[in-house]
Amino acid sequence: MIFLDYIRTFLMSTLQTALISLRALRRNKMRSMLTALGIIIGVASVVAMIAVGNGAQARITSQVSALGQNLLTIFAGSRKSGGVRSGLGSASALTLADADAIGREVTDVVAISPEASTTAQAIANGRNWSTTIAGESSDYLKIRDWKLASGSMFTDREVRSAAKVAVIGSKTANELFGPLNPVGQTVRVGNIPFVITGLLESKGAGMGGQNQDDRIIIPYTTAMKRITGEKYLRSINVQIGSADRMEVAQQQITSLLRQRHRLTTGRDNDFNIFNQKEIADTVNSISKIITLLLGSIAGISLVVGGIGIMNIMLVSVTERTREIGIRIAVGAQPGDIRLQFLIEAITLSLLGGIIGVLLGVGVSRLVAVFADFKAIVSVGSIILAFGVSFVIGVFFGFYPAHKAAHLDPIEALRYE
């Protein structure tokens, strides 16, 4: 009971001290607002920066995962001819036999799609459009986690028989057919008519910025036989059963392909493996670093704001020397005076914190309007900003408060 009484007494005296502090701040409204402005800007920028950083990270992560689930892509390597190196996929190294071997021998592979692609003119509905023609297996959409808006994917049987069927990207469909449903229509590529069996859902820009929706997907067998005329593949898309087997699978595929391509020790790979999880991890860690960087730059302005509070508290202590002297004379203990000025500093910084959080959320919303991604305001960053502004109030308020508490009452009462 004595303990409870003590707590009640403590709360009551803290409350009444807080009231004195609030009144002092109200008397200098303009000054209080200007002082809090440092903290307001600091907190707002921390909240907004972290929100923008998180938003960008989420956006990139979703782009990476839009590539598909647990995806490994094997590209034919760059070709060297007389010192000139061409881009990925240019070497004539990957074959259908390689793809078959991977499917057969690497146990973690659950789906595989050899890719033979080129750019060609597509004609339909009296219009023509230059687009990417991608030859793939029937598993391709499953690997890429891509849905159909209507119709269906071509079947494995159609792949084996090199049927003249196609699924069409939404952008290409729009260019050729306008608002018409293209499913069941015919599109001609290099004078070969393909029956459209399905329309893909829109996937938006890919990692490199290219439009993924501008393409026609046909069986790789048909592509190799009738469109590209080559027996080499551009790449092989492979889906692995689980994320933690990605690395093992990548190693197995590497050694399998080195063996098949008869690469002796010391020679470079003539292919490259793109590991989606690795990319996702890298992108994630980079964007985390960027968020941290943005946040800490904003944090510096919080410290500057804190120094502003300290400055104005020192001014306030000097201005109110006589008041402090009176309070000490009538029996205020050093702790009472210290608490009064500490609460004043904390009130200033918390006030700045509250307004700053509101402003930061507002700025984040505004960014979302202008940028093509949503800024994500996290509760954590708000709590962090609040906590930091409280700590700043205590830290930068302590010295002025301590100074006030230890004024000599005789000198203070004489102060003009």
Next chain:
Amino acid sequence: MNTFANNKPVIQLRDLVKTYQTGEVEVKAVRGVTLDIQRGDLVAIMGASGSGKSTLMNTLGCLDQPTGGNYLLDDIAVSRLNRKELAKLRNKKIGFVFQSFNLLARTSALENVELPMFYSHPLIPLRERRQRAVQTLEEVGLGDRLSHHPSQLSGGQQQCIAIARALVNRPELVLADEPTGNIDTRTSIEIMGLFQDLNDNGITIVMITHELDIAAYCKRIVVMRDGLVISDTRNENRRFARQEIATLYQAEQKAKLA
């Protein structure tokens, strides 16, 4: 007020010394004062500036610690107390009245008087604070000025608020430092009348003044010079402020009638 058990002097000074270090020079402001002040006394401490009377006052008021000798306030050895304990002692036992009033600006009379109770331990409930402040302001004749700010009041009224503030915690001792120094003669007499009334009710008052006119209202006059007490006498020809005010008032009325 004076109970039998409590008839020891409120203030007992024994060979009190206070030395200041100002740069290289050591200033002996008080050089050995021995003095007892009884409960219910009304004492004037007189002296020229530099005589050590202000230093003595600060020490009596527990705003400062003596460098030598002993000071017992209500039997408590002040020399041994730390800042916090001194603050408690001031709050509980001493009321201050200053020459320049020292009221909180932009703060109502009521809140100024409530101030000492703010720092009392154990805490005084808010309602009781208000009650006591109102009652004390009524005692000094300012019951109708509760919400006025100091800047809206005359010097005499401001000093009355300061006196109410000094009284509100029911102290053992009221210390007044030139309480009429900033006030015109007529109002000074009224302030002295208030002090004499309070003293009649048993409150011990020590005041510093360099005016003989003011000291003449006190029961005892202590004169200091160069940090020492050079005379300490009972005031046999004491003036009574209330009578003088009544006489003055009658004279004014006559003048008006004539």
